[in-house]
Amino acid sequence: MMNIPHSTVFGGLLGIANLLLMLAPAAGQATTVEEDMIWTGGLRQAYFGDRPITQSDDLIVLDVPKRAENAAIVPVSITARIPQTHERFIKTIYLIIDKNPGALAGKFHFTPKSGRADLAFRVRIDAYSPVRAIAETNDGQLYMSRRFVKASGGCSAPAGSDLDAAMARLGKIKLKTHGEGQLAEPVSAQLMISHPNLNGLQMDQLTRLYAPAHFVRYVKVSFEGEEVFSAETSFGISENPSFRFFFVPEGEGQLTAKVVDTKDLEFSQTLDVAAAGDQQLALD
Amino acid sequence: MARKKRNSGAQKLLLLQLSCAFFAQSCAAITPKHESCSPATEVLQVAPNIYVRPGHAAVVFEADEIANLGFIVGDRCVAVIDTGGSVAEGRALDCAVRTITDRPVCYVINTHVHPDHLLGNAAFVRPGVEFIAHAKLPRALALRGDIYLERASAYEGRKLDASGIVFPERTVTGTVELDIGGRILTIRAHDSAHTDHDISVIDEKTKTAFLGDLVFLEHLPVIDGSINGWIDELDEISALSMDYVVPGHGPPRASWPVAATLTLQYLTELRDQVRAWIAHGGDLASAQDNIGSSQSDDWRLFDRYQRRNVGAAYAELEWED
Numbered sequence: 001m002m003n004i005p006h007s008t009v010f011g012g013l014l015g016i017a018n019l020l021l022m023l024a025p026a027a028g029q030a031t032t033v034e035e036d037m038i039w040t041g042g043l044r045q046a047y048f049g050d051r052p053i054t055q056s057d058d059l060i061v062l063d064v065p066k067r068a069e070n071a072a073i074v075p076v077s078i079t080a081r082i083p084q085t086h087e088r089f090i091k092t093i094y095l096i097i098d099k100n101p102g103a104l105a106g107k108f109h110f111t112p113k114s115g116r117a118d119l120a121f122r123v124r125i126d127a128y129s130p131v132r133a134i135a136e137t138n139d140g141q142l143y144m145s146r147r148f149v150k151a152s153g154g155c156s157a158p159a160g161s162d163l164d165a166a167m168a169r170l171g172k173i174k175l176k177t178h179g180e181g182q183l184a185e186p187v188s189a190q191l192m193i194s195h196p197n198l199n200g201l202q203m204d205q206l207t208r209l210y211a212p213a214h215f216v217r218y219v220k221v222s223f224e225g226e227e228v229f230s231a232e233t234s235f236g237i238s239e240n241p242s243f244r245f246f247f248v249p250e251g252e253g254q255l256t257a258k259v260v261d262t263k264d265l266e267f268s269q270t271l272d273v274a275a276a277g278d279q280q281l282a283l284d
Numbered sequence: 285m286a287r288k289k290r291n292s293g294a295q296k297l298l299l300l301q302l303s304c305a306f307f308a309q310s311c312a313a314i315t316p317k318h319e320s321c322s323p324a325t326e327v328l329q330v331a332p333n334i335y336v337r338p339g340h341a342a343v344v345f346e347a348d349e350i351a352n353l354g355f356i357v358g359d360r361c362v363a364v365i366d367t368g369g370s371v372a373e374g375r376a377l378d379c380a381v382r383t384i385t386d387r388p389v390c391y392v393i394n395t396h397v398h399p400d401h402l403l404g405n406a407a408f409v410r411p412g413v414e415f416i417a418h419a420k421l422p423r424a425l426a427l428r429g430d431i432y433l434e435r436a437s438a439y440e441g442r443k444l445d446a447s448g449i450v451f452p453e454r455t456v457t458g459t460v461e462l463d464i465g466g467r468i469l470t471i472r473a474h475d476s477a478h479t480d481h482d483i484s485v486i487d488e489k490t491k492t493a494f495l496g497d498l499v500f501l502e503h504l505p506v507i508d509g510s511i512n513g514w515i516d517e518l519d520e521i522s523a524l525s526m527d528y529v530v531p532g533h534g535p536p537r538a539s540w541p542v543a544a545t546l547t548l549q550y551l552t553e554l555r556d557q558v559r560a561w562i563a564h565g566g567d568l569a570s571a572q573d574n575i576g577s578s579q580s581d582d583w584r585l586f587d588r589y590q591r592r593n594v595g596a597a598y599a600e601l602e603w604e605d
Contacts, residue, residue: 063569065569065572065591069572069588069589069591069592069595070592070595070596073568073595073599075567075568075569075572075595077567077569120567120568120569122568153431153434153435169603172603174603178565179565188565192602192603194603240599240603242568242602244567
């Protein structure tokens with residue numbers, strides 16, 4: 001195995017880490033304390049101030065691979081453990097990768113019309129890092145599901161795909177639904193955007209210049225004009241962003257996706273959702 | 285940091301004997317005895333005046349001598365094909381050349397950007413040596429060079445500077461012929477396959493080809509370009525008349541076109557499975573968790589690279605119409 005060197009910031013904080021280690025009640029928690037130093041040392045405060053955060057998998061469950069084979073495309077999925085009702089629903093999920101440049105990969109917004117606040121997408125991970133999904137409920141409570149991922153180099157390396165093919169498709173959008181659909185029940189949908197999502201961290205060694213950042217910054221999906229899912233995204237999202245989410249079609253209608261990138265280029269796509277029979281939806 | 289232990293001499297000898305026992309009589313082990321440079325790496329003659337330094341299946345930056353490297357000796361000069369994973373590996377190959385011939389090295393051809401094939405380049409930087417690669421290799425190297433240096437530094441336990449990354453002086457699109465004296469080498473730039481910038485080298489005299497990582501044997505094929513492109517390219521080059529090929533990984537010499545069969549079967553089965561997974565609405569993570577291969581026992585490093593391959597195939601195939 002290759003050792004990944006600690007960053008200098010990390011090294012400087014090791015003294016404090018050791019102190020905290022001595023205070024930690026169990027050996028198992030010691031690693032977590034060390035891993036979480038960026039979070040406890042400022043990241044948490046920057047995004048959530050002094051608001052209480054419950055760390056548990058009771059509200060949402062974050063699923064990421066323990067070790068990522070390709071750090072430029074790491075699958076992330078979040079499963080909500082409550083349905084979206086008007087009385088109680090998950091309003092926003094934050095996805096934070098502590099050690100990434102720009103730790104906040106995205107803020108994802110849901111409504112009661114989402115049906116379920118489940119979400120799957122792919123991220124870049126630059127170094128061995130905690131990954132945390134923090135859900136905010138409509139009444140302002142925060143719950144965090146935390147994992148640790150061993151991956152490195154995801155931000156400075158290309159995904160390794162055919163770059164020319166990816167650029168040729170820039171802005172192409174696929175919007176589709178999966179599985180059996182039923183009226184008034186949550187339906188699984190997927191938004192795919194062909195975009196290089198350049199993060200500005202990929203240096204050209206010939207010119208020593210960085211390719212300018214150019215990435216998808218906003219997506220919004222509505223059914224019959226009502227928002228079911230939206231996201232504010234950073235370059236922490238992998239190239240060719242893909243989002244899986246749910247929505248509840250109360251009847252026939254149009255699912256519309258709107259995408260905006262950092263050059264203010266706008267792309268959109270619509271999908272007709274039609275009723276096939278009694279209470280059944282004709283999907284795809 | 286302590287380096288990984290190299291293979292013992294006995295293991296290397298075994299590797300050579302096995303390789304030679306397996307193939308035809310022209311495959312002979314050469315152990316350089318020349319003292320003017322050291323250490324020289326052991327090479328095998330796989331065809332008249334064509335030599336291979338065999339690699340062994342391992343993960344990049346976790347071992348030395350992973351890829352098959354080689355050189356072709358002409359009447360005028362020597363063409364080196366791939367240089368290994370470190371400057372030390374490149375120097376040992378350079379030394380092997382000098383123990384076999386007094387002809388100078390005139391070309392270093394990089395089959396693609398991967399560090400186990402290319403990080404030995406720095407050992408050959410000198411007047412009279414021209415570096416040749418696919419026209420798309422410089423972009424790939426520009427994007428990845430820094431991370432290669434960082435990871436190579438961690439592995440070698442010393443800080444490597446930018447001189448460790450050597451860009452080609454001459455790039456190829458289509459095909460180019462090189463005359464090294466008494467033999468013509470055809471350099472072919474391929475469409476996106478193993479990477480988006482693979483190159484092969486055919487010695488027209490002996491009909492022997494260095495295919496780089498277009499063909500894997502023993503070591504699981506790794507997709508870093510296009511699964512569709514790779515399958516198409518293997519179909520296309522299967523028609524080329526070559527007697528023997530040197531795969532990027534696996535034995536130092538194999539028959540053509542049978543050598544491509546396993547790579548092609550693996551890729552085709554993987555493509556079928558991933559396409560079916562996407563068609564049924566399965567996501568990337570579940571594809572990586574569930575898609576295996578009927579050949580899983582036939583390949584080394586299967587557990588290490590299968591999930592990566594499924595991910596690469598999925599990311600490409602989900603955009604098919």
